[in-house]
Amino acid sequence: MRIDVITIFPDYLNPLREALLGKAIERERISVGVHDLRDWTHDVHRAVDDSPYGGGPGMVMKPDVWGEALDEVCAPQEATPRLVVPTPAGRPFDQKTAVRWSNDPWLVFACGRYEGIDQRVIDDAATRMPVEEVSIGDYVLVGGEVAALTMIEAVVRLLPGVLGNPLSAEQDSFSDGLLEGPCYTRPEVWRDRPVPDVLRSGNHAAIARWRRDQALERTFHRRPELLAALPEGDLDKADRKQ
Numbered sequence: 001m002r003i004d005v006i007t008i009f010p011d012y013l014n015p016l017r018e019a020l021l022g023k024a025i026e027r028e029r030i031s032v033g034v035h036d037l038r039d040w041t042h043d044v045h046r047a048v049d050d051s052p053y054g055g056g057p058g059m060v061m062k063p064d065v066w067g068e069a070l071d072e073v074c075a076p077q078e079a080t081p082r083l084v085v086p087t088p089a090g091r092p093f094d095q096k097t098a099v100r101w102s103n104d105p106w107l108v109f110a111c112g113r114y115e116g117i118d119q120r121v122i123d124d125a126a127t128r129m130p131v132e133e134v135s136i137g138d139y140v141l142v143g144g145e146v147a148a149l150t151m152i153e154a155v156v157r158l159l160p161g162v163l164g165n166p167l168s169a170e171q172d173s174f175s176d177g178l179l180e181g182p183c184y185t186r187p188e189v190w191r192d193r194p195v196p197d198v199l200r201s202g203n204h205a206a207i208a209r210w211r212r213d214q215a216l217e218r219t220f221h222r223r224p225e226l227l228a229a230l231p232e233g234d235l236d237k238a239d240r241k242q
C-alpha cells in the first residue's frame, strides 16, 4: 500500500516512522510520502489560507494551492488513489472503514487546518478519484494530521505481515461487534487483586465463555447501542442468559 499525506506541518507525521508503522515501512509493506502543502505556493509569504467568503471567524485554505498539490501528488499512475479528507463534518470512521480501505493500493490524506479546505477542492478531486470526508469522532481537533495518523494506524495494522500476531487483528474490539473484555498477565496476585480463577483453569471452553460474557457485559454497560446493532442471530442462546 502507498500512503501520501499532504499537510502544512510535515513533522506532525513523524510518528509514522516509529515502531509498528516504521517496521511496516522498513519491510516495504507500505510506502509513505509526506508532502508540505507550501511547496505548491508561489508567493513570497507562501500563503495557504485566506478570509472566508460570507464572513465568519477564522481562515479557509486556498483552492489553487491545494489543487496544484493534489494534481501532482495524485497524478494518475497504475492505481487511482482514494482521497481521504479528515473533517469534523465527515462520515464516521470505524473499523469497517479501516477494513475496506486496507484493500486499497493507495491512500492520500489531505490534512486541513484553519476552518478547513475550500469545498471546491474536494468537489474537483471527486471528478477524478474516490473522495471520502471522514470524522474520527464527535470532538473538534485543530487540524487533520492527528486524524490522519489515527486512521493510517487503524488501516496499516490490518495489512498482512504488519502485526506480530495476526490473530489479534481478527479478535479486535468491534471485529465481532462487541467491546474487548478485560485482560490480565503476571503476577497472579497484584496489590491483593487476583487474576480471575477461570483464566488459570486451563479449561478453554470455560475461558472462551467467560471472555464472551465479559465482552457482552462491558458492551451492555458502555456501548449498549452496539448490542442493538448486532446482526440477527449473532447472540447465541448462551449469550441470552447474560
Ligand SMILES: Nc1cc(-c2ccc3ccn(Cc4ccccc4)c3c2)n[nH]1
Binding pocket: 086, 087, 088, 089, 111, 112, 113, 114, 115, 116, 117, 134, 135, 136, 137, 138, 139, 140, 141, 142, 143, 144, 145, 147
Ligand atoms: N473528528 C475530527 C476531525 C477534525 C478536524 C479535521 C480536519 C481539520 C481541519 C481544520 N480543522 C479545524 C476545524 C475546527 C472546526 C470546524 C472545522 C475545522 C479540522 C478538524 N476535528 N475532529
